[in-house]
Amino acid sequence: MKNGTKNIIKKELTRVFTDKKLILSLFILPGVLIMVMYSIMGNLIDNMVSDIGDHVPNVYIQNSPEGLEDAIQAAGFKANINYLKASDETASVQDSIKAGDTDLLVVFDENFMDTIYAYSGNGDAIPEVKTFYNPSEEYSSTARDSFVNSALQAFRQTLLAERVGNVEQLQIFYIDKVPESSVVMDEGKATGKSLSMLLPFLINILLFQGAMSLGVDAITGEKERGTLSSMLLSPIKRREIVNGKLISLAILTSLSAVIYVVSVVIGIQNLQGGSMGDISKLRFSPVELVQLLTILLVLVYLFVAVVAFVAVHARTQKEAATYVLPMYIVVMLASIMTMFSGGADKGIKYFALPIYNSCLCIQNLLVGELTIQQYGLTIGTLALLAFLVSALVTKAFNSEKVMFNA
Amino acid sequence: MICINNLTKVYKLTRKQMQEQKTKKNMKKAVDQLSLKAVPGEIYGLLGPNGAGKTTVLRCVATLLKPTDGSISVGGIDTLDKSEEIRKKISFLTNEIKLDPQFSAKYMFNFFGRLHGLDEAAINERREYLFNYFGIKGFEDKKIDELSTGMKQKASLAVSLVHDPEIVIFDEPTTGLDIVTARSVTDYLKLLKEEGKTIIISTHIMTEAEKLCDRIGIIIDGRLVMEGTLDEILKDTNTADLEDAFFELYKQNSREEACI
Numbered sequence: 001m002k003n004g005t006k007n008i009i010k011k012e013l014t015r016v017f018t019d020k021k022l023i024l025s026l027f028i029l030p031g032v033l034i035m036v037m038y039s040i041m042g043n044l045i046d047n048m049v050s051d052i053g054d055h056v057p058n059v060y061i062q063n064s065p066e067g068l069e070d071a072i073q074a075a076g077f078k079a080n081i082n083y084l085k086a087s088d089e090t091a092s093v094q095d096s097i098k099a100g101d102t103d104l105l106v107v108f109d110e111n112f113m114d115t116i117y118a119y120s121g122n123g124d125a126i127p128e129v130k131t132f133y134n135p136s137e138e139y140s141s142t143a144r145d146s147f148v149n150s151a152l153q154a155f156r157q158t159l160l161a162e163r164v165g166n167v168e169q170l171q172i173f174y175i176d177k178v179p180e181s182s183v184v185m186d187e188g189k190a191t192g193k194s195l196s197m198l199l200p201f202l203i204n205i206l207l208f209q210g211a212m213s214l215g216v217d218a219i220t221g222e223k224e225r226g227t228l229s230s231m232l233l234s235p236i237k238r239r240e241i242v243n244g245k246l247i248s249l250a251i252l253t254s255l256s257a258v259i260y261v262v263s264v265v266i267g268i269q270n271l272q273g274g275s276m277g278d279i280s281k282l283r284f285s286p287v288e289l290v291q292l293l294t295i296l297l298v299l300v301y302l303f304v305a306v307v308a309f310v311a312v313h314a315r316t317q318k319e320a321a322t323y324v325l326p327m328y329i330v331v332m333l334a335s336i337m338t339m340f341s342g343g344a345d346k347g348i349k350y351f352a353l354p355i356y357n358s359c360l361c362i363q364n365l366l367v368g369e370l371t372i373q374q375y376g377l378t379i380g381t382l383a384l385l386a387f388l389v390s391a392l393v394t395k396a397f398n399s400e401k402v403m404f405n406a
Numbered sequence: 407m408i409c410i411n412n413l414t415k416v417y418k419l420t421r422k423q424m425q426e427q428k429t430k431k432n433m434k435k436a437v438d439q440l441s442l443k444a445v446p447g448e449i450y451g452l453l454g455p456n457g458a459g460k461t462t463v464l465r466c467v468a469t470l471l472k473p474t475d476g477s478i479s480v481g482g483i484d485t486l487d488k489s490e491e492i493r494k495k496i497s498f499l500t501n502e503i504k505l506d507p508q509f510s511a512k513y514m515f516n517f518f519g520r521l522h523g524l525d526e527a528a529i530n531e532r533r534e535y536l537f538n539y540f541g542i543k544g545f546e547d548k549k550i551d552e553l554s555t556g557m558k559q560k561a562s563l564a565v566s567l568v569h570d571p572e573i574v575i576f577d578e579p580t581t582g583l584d585i586v587t588a589r590s591v592t593d594y595l596k597l598l599k600e601e602g603k604t605i606i607i608s609t610h611i612m613t614e615a616e617k618l619c620d621r622i623g624i625i626i627d628g629r630l631v632m633e634g635t636l637d638e639i640l641k642d643t644n645t646a647d648l649e650d651a652f653f654e655l656y657k658q659n660s661r662e663e664a665c666i
């Protein structure tokens with residue numbers, strides 16, 4: 001690297017890192033904001049899930065047969081249970097279920113046990129248990145499922161045992177005696193799958209955001225303040241100045257991106273047993289890691305060059321912000337598109353679309369399905385574009401029209 | 407040595423600029439067929455009213471702008487040829503070019519010293535000398551942002567001289583300075599002259615031109631209307647002092663505003 005470039009990089013980094021306000025506004029504040037945002041989002045989802053689990057349902061049971069209470073106890077079904085007599089009115093209870101105040105009404109036929117004991121074979125009456133619940137209420141349907149599958153099941157089991165003696169004879173076969181052991185999945189891949197929805201999108205927009213806020217200040221800002229021309233007077237090539245600017249911006253952008261991504265991860269991790277899965281379960285092979293890092297690096301350089309191109313042509317920072325907005329929207333759209341359509345099954349030609357392709361690549365990488373052609377094409381197009389744009393930036397730096405409005 | 411041959415500089419105006427300047431032409435000829443020569447060991451002064459084209463000429467000399475027509479050679483090199491080589495030899499000071507407000511004068515001095523390829527020892531020695539001369543020592547570690555206009559000007563001056571350039575191009579170097587500081591600047595320019603440097607400055611202060619400059623070029627509306635030593639100019643215009651001479655020339659040459 002040329003000496004001039006090195007000196008400029010050093011100065012640019014010093015400028016940012018000796019300015020407490022800049023550090024605060026560029027790195028710390030957005031990081032904390034992102035973390036808090038995702039924590040709150042996580043907590044809300046979390047609360048919803050655990051709230052349903054914690055809720056003690058209100059249940060009414062009419063004509064409760066003898067032995068049901070024991071079965072409820074044995075099955076561990078927890079509820080506030082009110083027992084009704086045959087003469088009690090149930091219409092008001094049903095209204096209350098509709099309103100969401102009561103969760104479940106269970107009505108046993110009158111003389112339920114007698115009918116069962118009277119059973120002697122074909123054609124004899126079989127009694128009914130009728131449940132009333134509200135499927136539009138999360139609590140109600142959960143209470144009903146739980147009551148039917150645990151308490152009633154246990155009750156029926158005991159009655160069966162009484163009637164036939166050996167219940168095993170009726171069992172015929174078991175399904176999943178140990179349910180946990182039937183789940184077969186690669187946890188890394190499962191985590192990757194859920195992350196692959198969100199992460200490429202986040203990476204893209206956060207990187208661009210970083211490049212945007214840093215680049216506009218470092219280029220349009222300097223132009224406005226008249227400090228850029230002092231550099232143009234030094235005996236180094238404009239190309240070196242541009243390189244110095246772009247590289248320092250790329251370093252700062254990468255840093256901000258790392259901070260943002262870490263903040264997102266910490267935020268999401270706060271979501272207990274997170275629906276995003278455990279990020280530490282993600283495992284990259286060394287090759288995959290290199291692939292990920294190179295994609296990110298080229299992407300950062302491209303973003304920085306694009307922002308620099310816009311920033312150098314703008315006369316004021318406000319103007320620059322206006323020009324850069326459409327670019328931001330394009331980046332966002334390209335990233336959002338990949339959120340809803342998987343990458344693996346996409347044709348190779350999609351990997352020639354800059355920005356969109358980096359999203360696809362990261363998606364495929366997270367689920368371990370990135371092919372070398374896809375990777376090569378992506379890196380190639382991104383690098384070519386970055387090179388072209390940075391050449392245009394150098395051209396702008398050489399233009400007196402752009403630099404001095406002349 | 408600075409040789410300007412038939413320099414013409416035309417600015418293309420944007421629509422907004424055309425409105426601001428109330429003109430229908432989308433071109434502004436800021437410098438028109440201007441030729442001059444500044445040699446080592448002399449101070450050449452460009453004297454002219456606001457908007458005459460002084461800054462434009464000096465920017466062209468400093469390689470920041472390219473001539474629309476004509477040519478400029480600085481230290482024997484054409485400005486279109488190897489502009490980096492020229493920038494090694496020159497110091498250019500103008501009030502639109504500023505030092506980074508977040509850094510101290512010391513940091514800026516060292517930074518530009520390095521960009522000029524000087525080693526640390528040379529930079530330190532040079533800094534000691536210049537900061538002492540211009541009285542910057544006392545605030546060398548303060549951010550440029552926190553300095554007064556004059557202090558900033560002094561810092562810019564010192565930084566522009568970090569590499570001990572053989573050609574010095576100063577655009578209105580004393581504007582905004584109090585008389586004490588202004589005097590230290592003009593004294594330093596005389597010192598540089600004695601060292602055999604080539605110096606070109608612009609000014610619209612008559613006394614400065616009279617006292618400091620060995621030769622004076624009067625520029626009006628982008629054209630060099632007269633050039634010579636103070637005595638030659640007074641003789642040619644048949645006047646008693648530079649101010650009278652200037653007004654005489656202004657009357658003759660100002661195109662549209664001839665009524666003043």
Ligand SMILES: Nc1ncnc2c1ncn2[C@@H]1O[C@H](COP(=O)(O)OP(=O)(O)OP(=O)(O)O)[C@@H](O)[C@H]1O
Pocket residue numbers: 404405406417418419423434435436454455456457458459460461462463610
């Ligand atoms: N970037 C530009 N675009 C268009 N016109 C310009 C530009 N810079 C200067 N001009 C015009 O060129 C002419 C000469 O300007 P210049 O700055 O060289 O004058 P000057 O002699 O330095 O004036 P002053 O004493 O006010 O500094 C002016 O009419 C000015 O309006």
Ligand SMILES: [Mg+2]
Pocket residue numbers: 460461462577
């Ligand atoms: Mg001027």
